Amino acid sequence: xxxxxxxxxxxWRQTGRDAKGSFKRYEVKDVSTHASFLEMLDILNEQLVTKxxxxxxxxxDCREGICGMCSLMINGRPHGGRKGTTTCQLHMRFFKSGDExxxxxxxxxxxxxxxxxxxxxxxxxxxxxxxxxxxxxxxxAPDANDNPIPKEAADAAMDAAACIGCGACVAACPNGxxxxxxxxxxSHLHHLxxxxxxxxxxxLAMVSAxxxxxxxxxxxxYECEAACPKDISRDVxxxxxxxxxxxxxxxxxxVHKSDGx
Amino acid sequence: MxxxxxxEISSHAAHAVVLATGGYGNAFYLSTNAKGSNVTATYxxxxxxxxxxxxxxxxxxPTCIPVSGDYQGKLTLMSESLRNDGRVWVPANKADxxxxxxQISDGARDYYLERxxxxxxxxxxxxxASRAAKEVCDEGRGVGPGGRGVYLDFRxxxxxxxxxxxxxxxxxxxxxxxxxxxEDPYRVPMRIYPAVHYTMGGLWVDYNLMTTIPGLFCAGEAxxxxxGANRLGASALMQGLADGYFIIPYxxxxxxxxxxxxxxxxATSSAFTSIETEVRAKLDKLVDVRxxxxxxxxxxxxxxxxxxxxxxxxxxxxxxxxxxxxxxxRDEFWSDVSVLGxxxxxxxxxxxxxxxxxxxxxxxxxxxxxxxxEESCGGHFRVEHATPDGExxxxxxxxxxxxxxxxxxxxxxHVEQLVFENVKLATRSYK
Numbered sequence: 001x002x003x004x005x006x007x008x009x010x011x012w013r014q015t016g017r018d019a020k021g022s023f024k025r026y027e028v029k030d031v032s033t034h035a036s037f038l039e040m041l042d043i044l045n046e047q048l049v050t051k052x053x054x055x056x057x058x059x060x061d062c063r064e065g066i067c068g069m070c071s072l073m074i075n076g077r078p079h080g081g082r083k084g085t086t087t088c089q090l091h092m093r094f095f096k097s098g099d100e101x102x103x104x105x106x107x108x109x110x111x112x113x114x115x116x117x118x119x120x121x122x123x124x125x126x127x128x129x130x131x132x133x134x135x136x137x138x139x140x141a142p143d144a145n146d147n148p149i150p151k152e153a154a155d156a157a158m159d160a161a162a163c164i165g166c167g168a169c170v171a172a173c174p175n176g177x178x179x180x181x182x183x184x185x186x187s188h189l190h191h192l193x194x195x196x197x198x199x200x201x202x203x204l205a206m207v208s209a210x211x212x213x214x215x216x217x218x219x220x221x222y223e224c225e226a227a228c229p230k231d232i233s234r235d236v237x238x239x240x241x242x243x244x245x246x247x248x249x250x251x252x253x254x255v256h257k258s259d260g261x
Numbered sequence: 262m263x264x265x266x267x268x269e270i271s272s273h274a275a276h277a278v279v280l281a282t283g284g285y286g287n288a289f290y291l292s293t294n295a296k297g298s299n300v301t302a303t304y305x306x307x308x309x310x311x312x313x314x315x316x317x318x319x320x321x322x323p324t325c326i327p328v329s330g331d332y333q334g335k336l337t338l339m340s341e342s343l344r345n346d347g348r349v350w351v352p353a354n355k356a357d358x359x360x361x362x363x364q365i366s367d368g369a370r371d372y373y374l375e376r377x378x379x380x381x382x383x384x385x386x387x388x389x390a391s392r393a394a395k396e397v398c399d400e401g402r403g404v405g406p407g408g409r410g411v412y413l414d415f416r417x418x419x420x421x422x423x424x425x426x427x428x429x430x431x432x433x434x435x436x437x438x439x440x441x442x443x444e445d446p447y448r449v450p451m452r453i454y455p456a457v458h459y460t461m462g463g464l465w466v467d468y469n470l471m472t473t474i475p476g477l478f479c480a481g482e483a484x485x486x487x488x489g490a491n492r493l494g495a496s497a498l499m500q501g502l503a504d505g506y507f508i509i510p511y512x513x514x515x516x517x518x519x520x521x522x523x524x525x526x527x528a529t530s531s532a533f534t535s536i537e538t539e540v541r542a543k544l545d546k547l548v549d550v551r552x553x554x555x556x557x558x559x560x561x562x563x564x565x566x567x568x569x570x571x572x573x574x575x576x577x578x579x580x581x582x583x584x585x586x587x588x589x590x591r592d593e594f595w596s597d598v599s600v601l602g603x604x605x606x607x608x609x610x611x612x613x614x615x616x617x618x619x620x621x622x623x624x625x626x627x628x629x630x631x632x633x634x635e636e637s638c639g640g641h642f643r644v645e646h647a648t649p650d651g652e653x654x655x656x657x658x659x660x661x662x663x664x665x666x667x668x669x670x671x672x673x674x675h676v677e678q679l680v681f682e683n684v685k686l687a688t689r690s691y692k
Contacts, residue, residue, distance in 0.1 A: 050553075063296055
């Protein structure tokens with residue numbers, strides 16, 4: 001295709017979790033500027049297969065910015081550093097011919113590398129499993145206006161629910177903290193009536209699961225907010241801190257009261 | 262099952278199993294499905310005895326971002342809701358297709374959905390809107406690269422309601438469009454084209470969502486229930502909720518109540534170990550082909566065969582052509598595919614190869630079902646079965662039934678008659 005761009009890639013290759021990895025240099029030529037970053041990697045992989053070299057492993061699925069599977073540190077910035085953009089939505093029109101691009105996996109203690117650019121984000125699942133849900137059984141659907149929710153509350157919940165759990169916040173944080181992720185999940189539920197009954201228990205459980213999974217502490221760098229492809233605001237962290245302080249006072253009493261119930 | 266991270270193969274016994282593994286739209290390679298979506302679980306269940314119903318019922322969605330090049334790995338859906346306010350058009354004259362849309366006056370625009378279907382206009386059902394888009398592009402009036410696109414224009418809506426109102430309704434979609442195409446849909450009309458989106462066919466299930474294999478349940482897009490030949494807007498989510506929240510939790514309990522706990526099969530018995538041996542042999546076979554062609558190149562080629570032969574407009578000729586090409590492609594796959602890396606570790610190539618191998622078998626079943634259904638019905642449009650003005654023509658005399666396929670050396674087609682007691686079958690007119 002004419003009008004394509006030529007690139008020099010430095011891609012992190014690592015055969016397994018405990019193996020030593022290193023950058024490997026590749027060249028891709030004549031890449032359409034309409035291609036997405038992941039399609040550019042597809043092109044690289046086709047090239048590698050033709051030469052009999054194992055393709056680069058990278059995570060991806062929906063390729064429209066909603067599933068949270070894609071990752072990648074691109075030139076040191078999660079998802080390439082364009083505001084509110086996942087790697088799969090990053091298009092090659094933002095690069096120019098001759099550019100050198102450094103591509104790495106997320107680097108955080110809680111996200112071990114599986115292979116090449118794929119990391120294990122199971123630690124996020126542990127945080128969710130500890131409380132990122134409501135335990136009420138589903139009954140029949142309530143009438144639309146039974147439970148009035150102010151638009152501001154619905155909007156705030158929706159903004160937090162935009163988190164796709166990709167892990168960019170952790171990768172961007174100098175401490176490898178998962179505060180933005182955990183706080184978004186809490187904020188999502190805590191702006192809605194369904195989230196209230198278990199609010200304190202949930203907050204304590206998710207914060208402690210976050211610590212147990214090996215994430216670092218938050219020291220207010222706000223790199224997470226800048227890196228988040230879904231523009232989650234750092235305000236959710238303030239909400240979490242407030243909820244956490246409150247929960248440490250109220251929660252234990254409730255446990256005693258509900259014992260044996 | 263194979264652990265995707267460690268490559269370890271293991272067997273598990275259960276009284277009941279639920280497959281909720283999604284649809285098979287990626288048989289066409291390019292679709293709005295996620296890249297990982299595949300037919301493997303349902304197709305392998307079919308090969309072990311579960312009936313597969315109506316594989317030919319696939320849905321092509323009219324509002325997707327058009328294909329821009331052969332490097333493309335997937336297509337992106339622009340939500341149906343956009344048709345509430347957007348107006349679909351192409352230039353009335355072929356000569357205008359390369360012009361900037363602003364330079365084409367209202368009189369020189371053909372709002373073809375409003376013209377042909379005045380009652381429903383831009384909100385015509387998906388199959389109709391898709392075929393109409395194909396038609397105007399076939400006439401040479403399509404816009405954008407390769408002439409495979411139509412405009413979805415918000416100019417009038419923005420004029421009527423103001424940009425803020427439109428942004429509040431569709432801001433996220435406009436942003437997604439801008440990311441992918443580099444064009445600002447507030448100023449330039451969106452370009453859209455139909456793409457494979459949803460598959461109504463799937464494993465046959467009863468009202469309790471159980472397949473023809475006792476204890477094997479199937480939920481969501483993976484089964485064939487609910488949508489018939491054409492799914493309507495937002496009802497995939499509805500099915501997910503209905504199957505997952507309101508049906509399966511109760512019907513599984515009901516099934517388990519009748520099964521003695523002691524009846525659990527022994528996962529180390531020969532029934533399990535012989536399957537493990539088969540699974541290992543298939544993985545070895547894939548890795549040992551050591552051919553030259555990439556897995557994706559086969560998948561792309563299959564997708565092309567399917568889109569041309571079994572896409573928006575199907576005919577006896579096109580389907581027979583596809584049915585001749587698929588086995589050839591399959592043979593080539595098994596003699597020339599290159600699956601690199603080890604089978605005993607995390608290996609995305611091996612995962613993909615297994616899925617493409619299944620698509621290469623399943624696509625034949627899909628085309629065969631489409632060939633034998635000699636009528637046009639919902640998402641399944643046979644050009645031989647159309648009214649004089651090109652609309653779909655159903656044949657309720659011969660085809661008012663579900664086709665359920667049973668695996669064998671030659672797949673057997675069974676028929677489940679559809680009986681309508683309270684509602685009379687009719688053909689809806691959108692004109």
